[in-house]
Amino acid sequence: MSTTNNEFFKTNVIGHPAGLFVLFFTEMWERFSYYGMRALLVLFLTTAIMNGGWGWSNENALALYGTYTSMVYLTPILGGFIADRYIGYRWAVVIGAIIMAIGTLSMALIEPFYIYSGLTLLIVGNGFFKPNMTSIISHMYKEHPEKKDGAFTIFYMGVNAGAFLGIMLCGYIGEKVGWNWGFGLAGIFMLLGMLQFYFAQNIFGDVGKKPVKAVVSDIKTEVKSEDKLNPFTSLDLIIIVIISVAGLVWILNDPYSKVSGNSLLDFSMGSIDGSNFTIMTALLLLVFLIVSRIMRYTTVVKDRMIAVVIFAFFTIFFWAAFEQAGGSMTIFAKDYTNRALVGNYALMFNIFNTLLTVIPLGIITWVLFKLFQQTFAKYALSNIFLGTSFLIIWGIVIWMLMNEYSKTETEVAASWFGILNSFFIIAFAPLFSKIWESKYNPSGAFKYAWGLILLGIGFGTLAYGANSIIPGETVIKVSMVWLILAYLFHTLGELCLSPVGLSYVSKLVPGRMIAFMFGVWYLAIAIGNKTAGSMGGMIDQITAEYSLTTFFLIFTLIPIGGGVILMVLNPVIKKLMHGVR
Template sequence: MTKTPAAEFASDSPAPVPPTGGPSSPAPEQKGFFGHPRGLATLFFTEMWERFSFYGMRALLILFMTATAEKGGLGFSGEKAGAIYGLYGAGVYLTAMPGGWLADRILGQRRAVLFGGCIIALGHFSMALPGTFFFFLGLLLIVLGTGLLKPNISAMVGGLYPEGGARRDAGFSIFYMGINIGAFTAPIVVGLLGERVNWHVGFGAAGVGMVFGVIQYLLGGKHLGEVGKKARSADLRPEAPGQLEKSGGSRMAGFTVVGVLVGLLVVLQLLGVVDLTSAVGLARAGGFIIVTLALAFFAYQFTAGGLDATEKRRLAVIGVFFIASTLFWAGFEQAGSSLNLFARDATDRVVFGWEVPASTLQAVNALFIIALAPVFAWMWVRLNKQGREPSSPAKFSLGLVLMGAGFAVMVVASLAAAGGHKVSPAWLVLTYLLHTLGELSLSPVGLSTVTKLAPQRVVGQMMGVWFMSMSLGNLIAGQLAGLLGTNPTPIFGAVAAVAIGAGLLLAIAVRPLRRMMGGVH
């Protein structure tokens, strides 16, 4: 799961959120944390510890599932473990939308973040207990808790800056540095404990990190003012004539779509097309549901959405970006699965006589993000001033090519590792560098471009569809990891070829796509 500001915000906030407390609410303290409101420190450290728990557990997840029982693992096959990993990653994105809805309508952001953090901690502590029941219960709790916490804590950061502007952007930049600090330290600390002491100790350490975050959040709550305290249900309640009927009609349409999907899955199960009793079957069914929902949304908007010609062309561009985003995350999210397994099985990790845990290499991406994100931000601004900044399609193309290039490096590494040879970790480090460059080229563009291209009356729904591309990418990444086997070269080669090929096709289509975007850069 990416740690760039735009990608994290995309997963955090389905739509722009107005200041929570309303115009008459007391503003939070305006100075005290690098010249920013004191409340930013509260949210900074809460998110840092949440990401510490998340990325720490993520670094161990597939290693634990595929480790033999003699080594304390679950002994799952690669296919089953990959499917579970993909379902978990997809679930984290999909629950962000209902989590935001619950905060808006019922809980308020402040309580949603608190409840989410507590549920996440319970999930990690559940995984610290032996047994598959507690393992799956823990994963479910973490998914549900993350869905409550993630979309609302970023919205609260925005609520600290009712004036908006550049100061708000700077606040988010500081906030996302906390994300990357947590993502960098977690694989080192949690990974070391999990691989060298006991898997369950590692999972427990991730839970302790989340507890620190919850405690810090409670102690620092006084600095948040009225931000996030109340649900916005009163603001969202239909008032104009016909709005209530329209809202009811939308809910009925949603229930109809869900009913049709359930019926289709039952038919597919009876026909033997999918097996909903297995992890692999559930992952494939999840992919089927996401694709069906996305296609239904685009089809409805084109045929009955009341769009003019310009809006339809822009929506078509979003469809192209949806496919590109899915392909990118299908490759990128293998960092915690197939590349993690390659680090364990085929990488020489001995440094000065000590074998570095495989999970430690998961910290490399966050380190590169910390180092390179400011460089990219400066570079885009400079190129923009010179009138040479690449367009959004060009950045998407570059991101796909760089991600594919990273897997091309892994093809060479896997060939060198053939026959049981151990290769240098430099191969993985180079791959993570290329993936980070690709992430910084593509990820920050996604949310910004979609919000500009989508018709304003459906921008929130469009964000939900955009999250589906990330969920689908996670599901595919898990499926690919399950196919790795003893010879990863064909999988790495296929991913490299598809990503680079898609990136080049997108590069060819840059000019027509820019024309279809109708002036949006």
């Protein structure tokens, strides 16, 4: 056992090493920043100029939103590669955090140059940050695999805590005080998170300091036939370059062409315009590349990778619908949901909101105190930055709650509904964890299927709730209950689907192919996110021609249909997996 891990495991904070909670709070502030900014982006873009926004159409705003959310799933592929080969995990995290802090703070200046450059910096910074936090945990627990599940559970609680607080506070400040203050708050906490990580990083010993070099003893001396080398050919590499360039140009051109009226792809191939031709060519080349590489393997490995591709394909449909949370569902909350509460209803909401905010924040503050007991003497500066961030958070929370209690009428912020996903995850994750460990644990295909079906049911509640809304009118507003139910079913769907994805990539794919298939997986999520923006942008058109109910029915029927197809395919997928569960 390395001295690094010996030192790391000497400390104890509620049953885990203190270093894990350094990562916990770093990730928490990064997610605070990401989800806080994300909660505001579409609202800011679509708000009238007289109210401080840019007055964009929903279609244009969601085109930019889709491009941003898709790109943040593509850059980690490159960021992980750079960290592995050149700079190490820790410097990658620090560099990524600095870039993201600058990006979010620049967005606080509101001007077009700063908004666009800020989003670009967030995409780049996320590429360095996102993959390397989990890599540090994996290496810290390399010699303690039995503790790894618990460590990642703690870590992902930090993810949800950050998302919860970021959406609530940045959303509230942005909508009630000023957009620049909301964006600025996200940037400040990203900076504080980086500083607390930087000044406590010695707690990790040598892990993540330098690029990972292959150790001879870690490499199999005998290569099994199913893990045989399958190097990329020159044709493979050429196709990858073409796909990357074509896909990137298409993703960037979508919002650019809608907003500016110009196009980077101003040509046509017969009756097909340049934009459609470019993305169709890229997708066809991607299918060719995946199929050609899979066909080079033995039957068992080939079958298993086909199973991964099937899951990846349905992943696109899940995220295309799920990511409406930051797009069309936010627009529904802003324009079509009755958020004005008076009298006892306002009081009941304020009491609920107080408990919803103070109890989780109190628990996290208690964890912070436990961390201080273990690390303050050795990492005082890191703890000062962390403590300062919590003092600011508590100050904002107390001000926000007192401000709402002083009113006889309250208007719930449109961004507030976004916190429900994190709240429901925290509430229901233990139950789902018990089910997955019991004899009732379903197959991967059935988990995926139920994830899609529950997602569809969530949109079904919105479709039903929107039935009374007249196209083009925002006077008639519906109860908040429909959005709350939608977020509940969406979260239950996410909890069904989340155990399957990346775990099956690691189980089913041979080591020589795993980096490529992880890339394919993140590409599927990126396509889903971009599709979410494109489809969400049709909300006004579909509502005007048909109804808002029709719009949400699309997101009801497609996921449910996908879930039913997966249930039918379950025997085939189990056969393709050759015994892997």
